[in-house]
Amino acid sequence: MSDLPSTGLQLRSLITSAGQLQLSLEETDVPPPGDDEVVVQVGAAPINPSDLGLLLGMADLSSAIQGGTAERPTITADIPAGPLATLGGRLDESMPVGNEGGGVVIAAGAGEEAQALLGKTVGVLGGAMYSEYRTLNVHQCLQMHDGVTATEAASCFVNPLTALGMVETMRMEDYSGLVHTAAASNLGQMLQKICLADDVPLVNVVRKPEQAQLLRDIGASYVCDSSQDSFTQDLTDAIAATGAYLAFDATGGGELASQILTAMEAAAVATASEYSRYGSTQHKQVYIYGGLDRSPTQLRRAFGMAWGIGGWLLTPFLQKAGREKSQALRQRVADEVRTTFASSYAGEISLAGALQLETLQIYAQQATGQKYLINPGA
Amino acid sequence: MSDLPSTGLQLRSLITSAGQLQLSLEETDVPPPGDDEVVVQVGAAPINPSDLGLLLGMADLSSAIQGGTAERPTITADIPAGPLATLGGRLDESMPVGNEGGGVVIAAGAGEEAQALLGKTVGVLGGAMYSEYRTLNVHQCLQMHDGVTATEAASCFVNPLTALGMVETMRMEDYSGLVHTAAASNLGQMLQKICLADDVPLVNVVRKPEQAQLLRDIGASYVCDSSQDSFTQDLTDAIAATGAYLAFDATGGGELASQILTAMEAAAVATASEYSRYGSTQHKQVYIYGGLDRSPTQLRRAFGMAWGIGGWLLTPFLQKAGREKSQALRQRVADEVRTTFASSYAGEISLAGALQLETLQIYAQQATGQKYLINPGA
Numbered sequence: 001m002s003d004l005p006s007t008g009l010q011l012r013s014l015i016t017s018a019g020q021l022q023l024s025l026e027e028t029d030v031p032p033p034g035d036d037e038v039v040v041q042v043g044a045a046p047i048n049p050s051d052l053g054l055l056l057g058m059a060d061l062s063s064a065i066q067g068g069t070a071e072r073p074t075i076t077a078d079i080p081a082g083p084l085a086t087l088g089g090r091l092d093e094s095m096p097v098g099n100e101g102g103g104v105v106i107a108a109g110a111g112e113e114a115q116a117l118l119g120k121t122v123g124v125l126g127g128a129m130y131s132e133y134r135t136l137n138v139h140q141c142l143q144m145h146d147g148v149t150a151t152e153a154a155s156c157f158v159n160p161l162t163a164l165g166m167v168e169t170m171r172m173e174d175y176s177g178l179v180h181t182a183a184a185s186n187l188g189q190m191l192q193k194i195c196l197a198d199d200v201p202l203v204n205v206v207r208k209p210e211q212a213q214l215l216r217d218i219g220a221s222y223v224c225d226s227s228q229d230s231f232t233q234d235l236t237d238a239i240a241a242t243g244a245y246l247a248f249d250a251t252g253g254g255e256l257a258s259q260i261l262t263a264m265e266a267a268a269v270a271t272a273s274e275y276s277r278y279g280s281t282q283h284k285q286v287y288i289y290g291g292l293d294r295s296p297t298q299l300r301r302a303f304g305m306a307w308g309i310g311g312w313l314l315t316p317f318l319q320k321a322g323r324e325k326s327q328a329l330r331q332r333v334a335d336e337v338r339t340t341f342a343s344s345y346a347g348e349i350s351l352a353g354a355l356q357l358e359t360l361q362i363y364a365q366q367a368t369g370q371k372y373l374i375n376p377g378a
Numbered sequence: 379m380s381d382l383p384s385t386g387l388q389l390r391s392l393i394t395s396a397g398q399l400q401l402s403l404e405e406t407d408v409p410p411p412g413d414d415e416v417v418v419q420v421g422a423a424p425i426n427p428s429d430l431g432l433l434l435g436m437a438d439l440s441s442a443i444q445g446g447t448a449e450r451p452t453i454t455a456d457i458p459a460g461p462l463a464t465l466g467g468r469l470d471e472s473m474p475v476g477n478e479g480g481g482v483v484i485a486a487g488a489g490e491e492a493q494a495l496l497g498k499t500v501g502v503l504g505g506a507m508y509s510e511y512r513t514l515n516v517h518q519c520l521q522m523h524d525g526v527t528a529t530e531a532a533s534c535f536v537n538p539l540t541a542l543g544m545v546e547t548m549r550m551e552d553y554s555g556l557v558h559t560a561a562a563s564n565l566g567q568m569l570q571k572i573c574l575a576d577d578v579p580l581v582n583v584v585r586k587p588e589q590a591q592l593l594r595d596i597g598a599s600y601v602c603d604s605s606q607d608s609f610t611q612d613l614t615d616a617i618a619a620t621g622a623y624l625a626f627d628a629t630g631g632g633e634l635a636s637q638i639l640t641a642m643e644a645a646a647v648a649t650a651s652e653y654s655r656y657g658s659t660q661h662k663q664v665y666i667y668g669g670l671d672r673s674p675t676q677l678r679r680a681f682g683m684a685w686g687i688g689g690w691l692l693t694p695f696l697q698k699a700g701r702e703k704s705q706a707l708r709q710r711v712a713d714e715v716r717t718t719f720a721s722s723y724a725g726e727i728s729l730a731g732a733l734q735l736e737t738l739q740i741y742a743q744q745a746t747g748q749k750y751l752i753n754p755g756a
Contacts, residue, residue: 053656086680089647089654252679269467276467278431278691291679299675299687301630301666302464306694309677310686313656 004107005030008132009351013055014094019084021059023075023355030133033109037135038117042376043150045101045129047363048158055097058083061364066357073355098129102153113138121148123156132376142330155343160333163190165317166248177201177244179260181251184211186343192220193340201242240267247286253293257286258300265303279304287312350378382485383408386510387729391433392472397462399437401453401733408511411487415513416495420754421528423479423507425741426536433475436461439742444735451733476507480531491516499526501534510754520708533721538711541569543695544626545578555579555622557638559629562589564721570598571718579620618645625664631671635664636678643681657682665690728756
């Protein structure tokens with residue numbers, strides 16, 4: 001581990017002001033670590049839905065063209081004018097990609113915390129993780145227990161902290177139960193496990209009977225299947241039974257958020273003691289944290305006046321929660337990385353493999369379930 | 379003023395479980411005042427948009443039928459099945475109507491505060507104000523300065539405190555400017571006057587050139603007319619110039635809230651120092667406080683992740699603001715009732731006049747501007 005590489009391959013996404021997406025692998029400097037820094041050899045980095053915006057820039061993938069060589073493939077594609085207009089801040093600037101990953105610390109700065117990580121496997125929330133090597137501040141690294149692999153550490157942050165963040169948000173905003181959509185996802189399964197461990201009532205919303213079964217198999221008490229005729233009534237009953245007036249919605253578009261608020265209102269009215277002309281006084285909140293359905297959100301507003309909808313992102317949540325709470329959540333992930341927070345993947349690919357047309361098409365179409373893992377050393 | 383009436387006429391709205399709206403005038407007991415209570419002879423009570431839900435219960439007014447006598451008219455109308463299903467809490471219960479009004483205290487309980495109000499003109503937020511007499515707690519009354527009439531005191535609460543509440547909400551939630559829609563309304567004019575006095579940047583959104591002129595005439599610096607082709611750019615420029623990232627929307631339906639959030643995001647991105655993959659970090663908030671457009675709210679979500687939309691109501695705001703702050707706001711209304719908070723009316727009608735078919739049709743169709751005043755003594 002003593003031969004510190006001076007450069008390494010890195011996946012880059014460039015959008016030109018002429019409206020072209022260019023994906024490539026670039027040889028990039030690996031800076032030697034400062035006192036509080038370490039160099040991580042990246043072993044695995046997932047392609048999360050939250051990486052796709054930066055990676056693909058809303059390109060029209062039907063226009064994508066393969067180029068370059070087998071070792072250094074490239075992909076180019078057109079960006080439609082509408083999305084292009086919103087990308088002003090990143091035009092003509094080559095951007096590294098990859099929110100999180102796992103790897104081994106192969107060099108460390110002189111500082112005590114840095115030295116303590118030498119040789120350890122770490123999970124990293126560092127950006128630019130689709131790289132062979134990353135020089136990182138120690139605080140971007142989460143040390144794994146002995147024996148945990150880079151692959152097991154790869155998804156330590158985005159899904160686990162998002163799931164934990166939902167439960168913490170519930171506590172911070174004085175709710176006592178949660179509704180979650182696209183609930184059979186990797187993240188949804190983590191959330192169900194957390195809620196079981198922490199005794200938090202959780203209402204899972206899924207779209208298919210087999211997803212309902214998957215959640216019941218890991219202990220879910222409340223699963224509402226939107227493909228069933230009884231969905232509205234099921235959801236209302238589950239909310240009335242659990243008092244779950246805070247929802248996290250991964251889909252964003254269409255009428256689901258409105259349906260949830262309407263069911264919450266019906267549950268609140270059913271359990272209220274008197275008529276209020278402006279609807280129930282129970283505050284009802286939906287946070288949209290994903291955009292699986294990119295169509296407009298439609299709100300029918302038949303749910304009184306005590307309601308809110310908003311965007312929810314992990315980073316602002318962690319800033320709001322503060323350093324101590326965030327550290328406690330991270331440590332829980334490290335402690336339960338093989339159980340509560342275990343992830344599964346559709347497959348593992350190399351950096352060059354990530355820049356193949358067929359791969360692009362697959363993960364651009366991914367719904368909630370399976371995701372790919374990039375192994376930069378493969 | 380010593381002959382305390384034992385009964386008085388009161389306007390009542392009843393919805394039967396069979397789906398019929400019944401409006402009538404009922405002779406109702408006037409309870410003698412307790413120690414902390416006064417009896418107010420109501421001189422004027424406005425028909426606000428916020429009264430119409432309780433008054434009309436979403437009835438189909440094309441089915442309305444006049445009945446009763448000239449002195450005791452009645453109106454009946456059908457309630458469609460959809461709305462009827464949401465009215466469970468009030469079925470078969472005769473409800474008094476009228477959020478606010480003004481009048482003279484004609485009797486007072488033994489308590490010091492009650493005695494101090496005897497003979498005074500007061501503004502009242504008491505409910506059931508479409509009545510000849512109301513027995514009320516002293517804290518529901520706002521004493522006017524000498525010479526102010528019941529008509530001038532009639533609209534002391536709903537519009538003035540809503541307008542003041544918008545500015546206070548801005549301060550409580552750490553914003554530094556406001557966007558307001560349907561801005562040429564009575565309430566919108568009050569808000570503009572408050573913002574001028576308090577040096578708060580205000581972006582007014584209107585639908586017609588003459589409304590823009592009306593606001594400019596009272597000193598508005600920023601007026602964006604949604605009927606103009608340049609609306610989107612005008613709104614973005616005004617938000618960038620003012621830093622107004624909090625909006626209050628009276629319309630609710632359609633795409634206006636989404637347009638405002640999109641303009642806020644464009645303004646935030648234009649003034650931001652670096653690209654953020656999830657959009658700007660500037661939080662953008664729209665509160666919907668009215669429902670002039672009852673169609674669904676459509677959110678195109680092209681405004682990053684730092685955003686929120688929600689319902690806003692006066693009463694929960696006042697509870698959140700606390701007693702001391704609420705009292706200060708009320709006193710400001712009393713002090714400026716003839717200037718900042720002066721209201722105008724389309725006309726004045728008696729209690730019997732309020733139960734005429736032609737009157738009903740008029741105020742059910744009212745947009746933002748003119749409203750009627752009921753004078754129960756007429």
